Amino acid sequence: MAFVFQPGVYRNSNLYLLPRPVSTLRVTEGWDFQQFKVPLKAGDVHVGHSKDGLNILIEGQFGTQDGSLKLNEEEMFVALESLRMALDVTSDADKFEFFTYYDVSSSTYRKYKACSTIRLEYDLSSPHLFTYSATLHADDPAIYSTAPGG
Numbered sequence: 001m002a003f004v005f006q007p008g009v010y011r012n013s014n015l016y017l018l019p020r021p022v023s024t025l026r027v028t029e030g031w032d033f034q035q036f037k038v039p040l041k042a043g044d045v046h047v048g049h050s051k052d053g054l055n056i057l058i059e060g061q062f063g064t065q066d067g068s069l070k071l072n073e074e075e076m077f078v079a080l081e082s083l084r085m086a087l088d089v090t091s092d093a094d095k096f097e098f099f100t101y102y103d104v105s106s107s108t109y110r111k112y113k114a115c116s117t118i119r120l121e122y123d124l125s126s127p128h129l130f131t132y133s134a135t136l137h138a139d140d141p142a143i144y145s146t147a148p149g150g
Contacts, residue, residue: 002104007058009086010111010148011096016086017066019079019132024059025100029141053139056098056112062130076130080122087134089116097148098136108145112138 007025008017030052037044062076063069070076089095094116101110115138122132144150 003110004102004104006099006102006109008099009096009115010099010109011086011094013149015099015148016082018058019060019062019070019083020064022058022060024057026057028055028057030054051141053114053137054112054141055118056115056136056138057133058136059133060131062132073124073127073130077124080124080130080132083122083132083134084120087117087120087136095139098138099148103145106145108147111144111146112136112140113142113144114139 099109119135
């Protein structure tokens with residue numbers, strides 16, 4: 001199995017690969033439960049565990065986009081505008097799949113479904129290399145191994 005790190009957004013039959021390099025891709029998972037304490041007894045009890053949706057934190061730079069170098073502020077700004085459009089979600093219909101890896105041997109992606117953007121932050125202060133940070137939320141906590149849209 002040959003995995004290729006390929007973070008990207010897939011929506012409406014369009015794949016948008018994130019600007020590279022991506023320096024951080026961190027996933028936070030959580031569980032919901034009820035906690036009970038019995039008076040005069042040491043300890044407590046947790047019941048009803050269920051998995052929450054998860055958050056994906058991405059940090060990167062506008063060095064390349066789809067393999068093309070971004071050599072000046074104008075090119076980086078155009079790449080920023082594309083990133084903003086790719087991550088824009090205004091309704092449930094706009095939710096997207098978020099890819100983490102491409103599996104060359106099976107032509108499938110490791111991905112999360114029903115994703116939306118919680119936050120996008122970008123730093124334009126360096127004329128040599130813009131940076132960005134995005135937080136996505138996946139309603140569905142499963143990691144899928146399918147073709148795009150599947």
